[in-house]
Amino acid sequence: MALNWFKFASPASFYPIAGRLIPAFWIITLVLLGLGLYWGFFETADRLGGSNAQKEYYRIIFIHVPAAWMSMWLYVVMVGWAAIGLVFNTRLSFMMANAVAPTGAIFTFLALWTGAFWGRPSWGTYWDWDPRLTSELVLFFLYIGYIALHSAIDDVRRADRAAALLAIVGLIMVPVIFWSINCPDPNQCAALHQRSDLTQIDGNILFAMLAMTFGFWTYSFATSFMRLRGIILQRESESVWVRDLLDTGDKA
Amino acid sequence: MLRLFWCILSRDLTLALRRGTDVLTSLLFFVIVVSLFPLGVGTEREVLQTLGPGVVWVAALLASMLALERLFAADHVDGTLEQMLLTDQPRALLVLAKITAHWLLTGLPLVLIAPLVGMQYHLSGAAVGVMMLTLLVGTPVLSLLGAIGAALTLGLRGGGILLALLILPLYIPVLVYGAGAIDVAATVSVADTGPYFELLGAFLLVALVFAPVAAAAALKISLE
Numbered sequence: 001m002a003l004n005w006f007k008f009a010s011p012a013s014f015y016p017i018a019g020r021l022i023p024a025f026w027i028i029t030l031v032l033l034g035l036g037l038y039w040g041f042f043e044t045a046d047r048l049g050g051s052n053a054q055k056e057y058y059r060i061i062f063i064h065v066p067a068a069w070m071s072m073w074l075y076v077v078m079v080g081w082a083a084i085g086l087v088f089n090t091r092l093s094f095m096m097a098n099a100v101a102p103t104g105a106i107f108t109f110l111a112l113w114t115g116a117f118w119g120r121p122s123w124g125t126y127w128d129w130d131p132r133l134t135s136e137l138v139l140f141f142l143y144i145g146y147i148a149l150h151s152a153i154d155d156v157r158r159a160d161r162a163a164a165l166l167a168i169v170g171l172i173m174v175p176v177i178f179w180s181i182n183c184p185d186p187n188q189c190a191a192l193h194q195r196s197d198l199t200q201i202d203g204n205i206l207f208a209m210l211a212m213t214f215g216f217w218t219y220s221f222a223t224s225f226m227r228l229r230g231i232i233l234q235r236e237s238e239s240v241w242v243r244d245l246l247d248t249g250d251k252a
Numbered sequence: 253m254l255r256l257f258w259c260i261l262s263r264d265l266t267l268a269l270r271r272g273t274d275v276l277t278s279l280l281f282f283v284i285v286v287s288l289f290p291l292g293v294g295t296e297r298e299v300l301q302t303l304g305p306g307v308v309w310v311a312a313l314l315a316s317m318l319a320l321e322r323l324f325a326a327d328h329v330d331g332t333l334e335q336m337l338l339t340d341q342p343r344a345l346l347v348l349a350k351i352t353a354h355w356l357l358t359g360l361p362l363v364l365i366a367p368l369v370g371m372q373y374h375l376s377g378a379a380v381g382v383m384m385l386t387l388l389v390g391t392p393v394l395s396l397l398g399a400i401g402a403a404l405t406l407g408l409r410g411g412g413i414l415l416a417l418l419i420l421p422l423y424i425p426v427l428v429y430g431a432g433a434i435d436v437a438a439t440v441s442v443a444d445t446g447p448y449f450e451l452l453g454a455f456l457l458v459a460l461v462f463a464p465v466a467a468a469a470a471l472k473i474s475l476e
Contacts, residue, residue, distance in 0.1 A: 141421040145417050145418045148414055149404060149405070152405070152408050152410065152411075158473055161473040162404045162470065162474065165404065165469060166401075166418060169400055169466055170421075172462075173421075173422050176455075177421070177422075177424050
């Protein structure tokens with residue numbers, strides 16, 4: 001069966017599909033987040049670790065880690081769509097990159113914010129210049145830079161392409177920045193974050209964390225598609241199908 | 253191709269030197285920012301020696317960034333830039349020539365004035381030498397990366413502030429290793445600064461290859 005992928009690259013044909021997918025993604029999101037939060041609060045141990053135990057507050061992990069993962073993943077997704085847009089010159093790809101950016105920025109902020117609340121009881125400080133904290137902050141600046149550049153340019157075509165180029169340059173810089181903060185001096189690679197290793201995480205905690213992660217992922221789909229529909233309507237407001245849609249009041 | 257490079261380079265240098273104040277202002281900005289810090293944080297010798305490397309590099313980032321707006325702006329306003337890009341010459345080379353001129357006018361003066369700043373912060377002779385070397389290797393990276401931002405924000409209102417938002421996060425690696433090398437030279441020994449220079453050199457080479465291409469692509473987007 002040959003699927004014509006380019007059919008969905010047209011805003012007019014993707015608009016109704018996105019509209020039908022949004023409720024599905026919201027339902028999956030609510031189920032997963034409900035499950036993850038329930039499991040994280042009631043089915044996991046109250047204390048973590050040995051002599052220097054983390055008490056109840058370690059449960060921030062169920063928001064913090066999934067948010068940090070999503071913040072990085074969504075940047076990659078955003079750059080992916082931006083690059084596809086630059087290569088194939090498809091309008092919808094740029095709109096998609098545009099729609100993902102605010103969600104990514106929110107997750108980055110959430111990771112930093114929850115990290116501060118976790119850091120206070122466990123490290124005794126809200127903020128430290130730990131490599132991961134600093135690079136997450138830089139990632140936040142990159143999201144803000146993308147959004148700011150896009151909104152500063154009036155011509156949509158130029159805004160799309162300029163912001164896309166910036167996002168790509170940012171993606172190349174992120175690993176460089178991470179390693180430069182991580183190990184400026186080969187003799188002193190001190191970091192507050194422990195080395196993470198998925199196999200060492202307790203099964204119950206990992207289950208709740210993964211449920212939250214997939215919940216955040218479907219949440220990103222739902223919000224991005226909602227934003228995407230708004231962007232499509234705004235940009236295509238001169239086209240016939242949008243005017244027909246608005247005339248009939250069809251909510252498809 | 254080399255003739256094109258020289259042609260643009262000498263043109264930009266001539267134009268800038270005929271309006272010498274432009275060159276002097278970014279240099280003076282650097283000197284003033286560096287001089288303000290001791291007044292703010294106190295003039296104890298130890299404090300200044302600790303702060304010195306970082307302050308010098310942050311001031312260098314800001315001075316380089318403030319001058320970036322001029323990189324393409326004048327040529328954009330009078331249409332020269334568009335004419336240049338319309339020729340069948342390689343765009344990246346053209347951009348590289350402009351970046352080189354920009355660095356000679358804003359980066360090199362910082363390197364030359366560094367000893368003066370070193371004295372303000374009571375840095376040892378060896379540390380000042382290392383500081384000049386890091387600035388020599390590091391400031392071209394700033395000009396190269398900055399050119400991408402300058403090309404993207406060409407002709408936008410409020411472009412200056414936006415440029416800072418886009419470009420300063422990308423300057424972090426140069427800041428870390430540039431200031432780090434001076435710090436090591438001041439506190440440990442000059443012999444231990446090798447890895448820092450290797451990394452700064454690596455940044456310079458990578459930026460030299462990719463930044464002009466990216467900046468040329470950004471110019472094309474901005475001028476369409």
